[in-house]
Amino acid sequence: MRKQLGLWLLALGGLAGLAEPARAGHCGAIKYPRRCVTPDQCAPPAASTVHYQAVYENHQQTCMRPVYRTEYTPETYTTHRTVRETNYVTEKYTVQRPVVEHFDTVRTYTVMRPVYETHYQQQQYTVLRPVTRTFQVAIPYSTFRKEVDHHVRDVCQTVWKPCVQEYTVAIPYCVMRPVVEEHTRTYNYVVNRPVTEHYQVPVNYTVMRPVYEQHVREIPYTTYRVVREPYCVEVPYTTYRKEIEQHVREVRYTTWHTETQQYQVAIPYCTVRPVYETQSYCVPVTTYRTEVDYVPQTRVHYVTEPVVTERVVKVNSGRWETVTEYVPGPVVTRISRSPGTCVFDPCTCTSRYVPGCLTRETVQCPGRTVCKKVWVPQEECRVVRECRTVCKPVCTTVQVPVCRKVAQTEMRTCSRTVCTMVKEEHVRYETRTRCYKVPEECVKHVPYTTCRIVPEQHTRTETRYRCYTVPEHHVRHQCYTTCRMVPETHCKMVTRTRCYTVPEVKTVCVPYKTVRYEKEEHVRYVTRRHCQLVPEQVTRQVHYTTCRLVKEDHVRYETRCVTERVPEVCVREVPVRTCRLVPEERHCVVRQCRVNYVCEERVRCVPHTTCKVVAEQHCRMVPRTTCTMEPYTVNYCVKRYVPVCVPACP
Numbered sequence: 219m220r221k222q223l224g225l226w227l228l229a230l231g232g233l234a235g236l237a238e239p240a241r242a243g244h245c246g247a248i249k250y251p252r253r254c255v256t257p258d259q260c261a262p263p264a265a266s267t268v269h270y271q272a273v274y275e276n277h278q279q280t281c282m283r284p285v286y287r288t289e290y291t292p293e294t295y296t297t298h299r300t301v302r303e304t305n306y307v308t309e310k311y312t313v314q315r316p317v318v319e320h321f322d323t324v325r326t327y328t329v330m331r332p333v334y335e336t337h338y339q340q341q342q343y344t345v346l347r348p349v350t351r352t353f354q355v356a357i358p359y360s361t362f363r364k365e366v367d368h369h370v371r372d373v374c375q376t377v378w379k380p381c382v383q384e385y386t387v388a389i390p391y392c393v394m395r396p397v398v399e400e401h402t403r404t405y406n407y408v409v410n411r412p413v414t415e416h417y418q419v420p421v422n423y424t425v426m427r428p429v430y431e432q433h434v435r436e437i438p439y440t441t442y443r444v445v446r447e448p449y450c451v452e453v454p455y456t457t458y459r460k461e462i463e464q465h466v467r468e469v470r471y472t473t474w475h476t477e478t479q480q481y482q483v484a485i486p487y488c489t490v491r492p493v494y495e496t497q498s499y500c501v502p503v504t505t506y507r508t509e510v511d512y513v514p515q516t517r518v519h520y521v522t523e524p525v526v527t528e529r530v531v532k533v534n535s536g537r538w539e540t541v542t543e544y545v546p547g548p549v550v551t552r553i554s555r556s557p558g559t560c561v562f563d564p565c566t567c568t569s570r571y572v573p574g575c576l577t578r579e580t581v582q583c584p585g586r587t588v589c590k591k592v593w594v595p596q597e598e599c600r601v602v603r604e605c606r607t608v609c610k611p612v613c614t615t616v617q618v619p620v621c622r623k624v625a626q627t628e629m630r631t632c633s634r635t636v637c638t639m640v641k642e643e644h645v646r647y648e649t650r651t652r653c654y655k656v657p658e659e660c661v662k663h664v665p666y667t668t669c670r671i672v673p674e675q676h677t678r679t680e681t682r683y684r685c686y687t688v689p690e691h692h693v694r695h696q697c698y699t700t701c702r703m704v705p706e707t708h709c710k711m712v713t714r715t716r717c718y719t720v721p722e723v724k725t726v727c728v729p730y731k732t733v734r735y736e737k738e739e740h741v742r743y744v745t746r747r748h749c750q751l752v753p754e755q756v757t758r759q760v761h762y763t764t765c766r767l768v769k770e771d772h773v774r775y776e777t778r779c780v781t782e783r784v785p786e787v788c789v790r791e792v793p794v795r796t797c798r799l800v801p802e803e804r805h806c807v808v809r810q811c812r813v814n815y816v817c818e819e820r821v822r823c824v825p826h827t828t829c830k831v832v833a834e835q836h837c838r839m840v841p842r843t844t845c846t847m848e849p850y851t852v853n854y855c856v857k858r859y860v861p862v863c864v865p866a867c868p
Contacts, residue, residue, distance in 0.1 A: 270859040274502055274629050278851050281497075284490075284639040285848045290839035298654060298831045306823040314671060314815040323808045326444070326685050330799040338697065338791045346783035355776050362767035373760045378751035387744045394735035402729045403596075410719035418711045426703035434697050442687035444803035449684060454677045458815060461670045469664050472828050474655040481652065486645045490845055493638040499854040503630050506623040515618040522607040531602045536595040537730070543590065547583030554579065571772045594728050629857030641845045655831035671817040685805050699793070 556574030563570055 267863070269862050271862045272628060273858045273860050274627065275856045275858060277854055277856055279499075279854065280849050281636065281852055282638065282847045282849055285846050286639075286843055287846070288841050288843045290841050292837055293840045294835060294837050297834050297836060299834055300655075301830055301832050303828050303830070305826045305828065307826055308821055309824050310819055310821050312668065312670065312817055312819050315818045317814045317816050319812045319814060321810055321812065323810055324683075324685065324805055325808050326446075326683075326803055326805050329802045329804055331802050332797050333800050334795060334797050336696065336698070336793055336795045339794050340789055341792045342787055342789050345786045345788055347786050349782045349784050351780045351782065353778060353780070355778050356773055357776055358771065358773045361770045361772060363770060365766050365768055367764045367766070368761065369764060370759055370761050372757055374755065374757045377754050377756045379754045381750045381752050383748040383750075384745050385748070387746055388741055389744055390739070390741045393738045393740055395738050396733045396735055399732045400729065401596075401732065402727055404725060404727055406723060406725050409722045409724055411722055412717060412719050415716045417714060417716065419714050420709055421712045422707060422709050425706045425708060427706055428701050429704050431700045431702070432697065433700060434695055436693050437696050438691065438693045441690045441692065441800075442802065443690060444685055444687050447684045447686075448681055451680050451682050452677055453680050454675065456814060457674045457676060458817075459672045459674060461672055463668050463670070464665065465668060466663050466665050468661055470659065470661050471826070473658050473660055474829060474831065475658060476653055477656055479652045479654075480649055483648050483650055484645055485648055486643065488843060488845075489642045489644060490639040491642055493640055495636045495638065496633060497636055498631060498633050499852070500629045500856055501632050502627050502855045504625055504627045506625055508621050509624055511620045511622065512617045513620050515616055517614050517616055518611050519614065520609040521612055523610055524605050525608050526603055526605050528601055528603050530599050533598050533600050534595065535598050536593055538591040539594050539728070540589050541592050543588050544585055545588050546585040550581050550583055552579055552581045553577070571774060573774065594730060596730050596732075598732060629855050638847070639845055657830070671815070673817075685803070687803075 554577050556577060558571050558573040560569045561572050562568075
């Protein structure tokens with residue numbers, strides 16, 4: 219006990235020296251309370267107070283516990299197994315085997331063969347032949363001559379006269395003042411001027427002219443006449459007659475009937491009875507107390523700040539400029555007629571109008587001005603502002619609470635129940651049943667029927683026909699037309715146009731400006747007007763022109779053509795193709811078959827199964843459990859209180 223107490227005191231003194239040397243003294247026998255938050259809160263030390271501190275001691279105790287062991291003992295037992303035996307018995311039976319016999323048969327059939335013939339048939343058709351006739355027609359016509367008269371009239375109308383009132387308004391505005399810089403650069407471009415040339419090309423072409431010729435040819439052909447000749451054939455054939463016979467056979471077989479026998483078996487067994495005992499023991503319980511200390515800690519966090527940078531970038535830009543070009547008008551051929559005259563005809567004592575002659579002249583149409591846009595490229599320097607964020611570290615000191623655990627151990631008394639198993643031996647008797655098979659032989663009569671086929675030979679006479687063909691030769695005349703193409707060569711002149719472009723280099727001095735803007739604040743005064751409309755009567759003179767038409771009658775003569783169609787009857791030969799069907803007899807050989815049945819005796823093995831019981835010896839392991847008591851050591855803790863002096867503060 220003294221050694222254990224000394225060990226506990228040394229352990230407590232060591233822990234106090236490691237934690238804070240100024241808080242413990244006298245080898246741990248006396249300890250001071252925890253340091254105050256500030257030194258001003260504590261008063262001078264006063265008289266000490268005696269407290270009792272718990273001290274734990276370990277003890278040992280010897281107990282008994284049951285140990286179970288299982289042992290296996292061999293045991294022999296007998297079983298009966300049924301064994302099946304299969305024996306094969308030879309048995310004869312009769313089957314009908316089919317025998318296939320093939321023979322050929324000649325069959326006659328008729329086919330309609332088409333025969334094509336071409337004939338020429340005359341066909342009349344009517345053609346309308348055009349006949350042209352010319353005659354003069356007098357056409358009277360009228361012309362209208364313009365007579366223009368000028369007049370003046372007074373028109374009264376109401377005019378809304380605007381009455382304007384002016385007032386001034388101050389408008390602040392911001393102006394981006396442009397600073398313009400003049401530049402000039404030379405721009406070379408290539409223009410492809412189209413040039414068109416016309417030229418004549420001789421083109422040779424061939425025309426195939428058809429030439430028709432009539433011919434007659436002889437076509438020999440052969441026809442076959444079918445000759446049919448009968449003849450007699452003797453055909454032997456066999457018929458089969460059934461003969462049925464009844465029989466009885468003996469079949470021996472073995473049956474097994476079961477017999478049962480009962481007997482007693484002594485089975486020893488062991489039971490375990492539990493014996494309960496209550497014991498008390500001490501258990502050390504450790505509790506933890508949380509103490510919080512504040513520790514300063516520096517933390518770094520990052521703040522993003524925008525940083526703006528400027529850089530100069532060259533940008534390829536440009537502008538569209540409007541270029542004016544004059545395009546001359548097309549050259550047009552205009553036909554004009556000179557004024558006509560009136561000619562007196564002394565034969566008819568009338569005057570007739572003779573129109574003037576036609577004049578062809580080439581006139582240049584007025585041109586037009588075309589505006590097109592031309593892209594003028596230029597290069598500018600622009601200032602591009604870029605904004606990017608930069609991370610900046612910021613340090614902050616924070617009081618961080620730190621928690622630590624203070625352990626306190628106490629001894630608690632607990633009770634437990636110990637169970638001891640007591641072994642008891644017993645014997646029980648079981649009634650078991652033994653079952654075995656007893657063989658018994660039996661005989662049964664099985665009736666069966668056999669069928670026997672008896673063949674019978676017969677002969678029949680058949681009338682058959684033999685067909686053969688006799689050739690006959692013929693000749694027919696066929697008219698036909700041949701057409702051959704005669705080539706004819708012609709030549710014509712084709713006007714073709716060749717168009718090509720001639721490159722021309724032109725140089726343009728393109729002035730361009732660069733502008734940058736400066737911001738200026740201004741205030742302008744705007745004079746605004748409020749307009750009202752006041753009605754006012756106004757009289758004005760309107761000059762207008764009236765036009766009237768004076769009618770003049772004339773006569774002109776025109777030569778007209780009338781085309782009449784006169785019917786004409788023409789005759790042409792049209793080939794007509796006819797088809798007629800000629801019957802023809804043909805022969806083919808057909809393969810046929812005949813089935814005859816032949817009796818055959820065969821042998822087969824019929825299985826017969828018999829059963830017998832065979833005894834078998836087996837061995838099995840029977841488990842036996844034994845229980846023994848075994849001592850073991852239990853450690854428990856005892857709590858004892860020791861006086862401790864603690865200084866007290868008023």
